[in-house]
Amino acid sequence: MNEIDIFKKMLEAEERRKRIERSLVKRIEIREVLPCLTTPGYIRFTAMADREIGEIISLIFLKFPPGRSHYNPAEGTLTLNIYNRMITLHPDGMIAVTNTRDLQEAGEVLEKIKGLINEACSTYLRSGPPSEDAVEAAMRVSWTDIYRHLPKTNCGECGYPTCQALALKALLGDARLSQCPKLREAEYLPSRRELKRGLGPFLTKALGLEL
Numbered sequence: 001m002n003e004i005d006i007f008k009k010m011l012e013a014e015e016r017r018k019r020i021e022r023s024l025v026k027r028i029e030i031r032e033v034l035p036c037l038t039t040p041g042y043i044r045f046t047a048m049a050d051r052e053i054g055e056i057i058s059l060i061f062l063k064f065p066p067g068r069s070h071y072n073p074a075e076g077t078l079t080l081n082i083y084n085r086m087i088t089l090h091p092d093g094m095i096a097v098t099n100t101r102d103l104q105e106a107g108e109v110l111e112k113i114k115g116l117i118n119e120a121c122s123t124y125l126r127s128g129p130p131s132e133d134a135v136e137a138a139m140r141v142s143w144t145d146i147y148r149h150l151p152k153t154n155c156g157e158c159g160y161p162t163c164q165a166l167a168l169k170a171l172l173g174d175a176r177l178s179q180c181p182k183l184r185e186a187e188y189l190p191s192r193r194e195l196k197r198g199l200g201p202f203l204t205k206a207l208g209l210e211l
């Protein structure tokens, strides 16, 4: 690579960095606070990000196990069951959050949400949006798609009595597939490969199969 190419690459990297910086959410402001419907004494609230987030919502959807992440492609909304509460993200930047102790905790939760959004923004600018196939596969995946590639010894080493139980818990986001030590054994390498191929890179990570 000659000096001109190196200089060009540096300029491109700098431009990419600036683009990411410009697209990040800087502020999320609380708009409305109401009593929580499920936990007495707690609040629920809505807040507004300082930019639209529609293009990166599907990336956030793919970051979590299907049992914790519900994407509505028709409306472009995403409801997450994380941080011990329900969080709904809307394409225009509106965010609704339940089950929060007070405004201080609301601020802490919004910081975490901002982190999630900005991480997805960076991924989007680096790699583009996920394919429709990846999104559809994540919406369709069932515990049997996982179970069929598990060792089926029901040895209990994962902390669950059966392979079926681990498959279900992983799908719900209550367990990670890395809890199965047998999947790391050479004997089950083909199963692990099949599982990864079937799940695709996003679900593989979301379900904890980083082996």
Ligand code: SF4
Binding pocket: 150, 151, 152, 153, 154, 155, 156, 157, 158, 159, 160, 161, 162, 163, 164, 166, 179, 180, 181, 182, 183
């Ligand atoms: S450790 Fe693996 S093989 Fe053993 S029960 Fe759990 S999922 Fe099945």
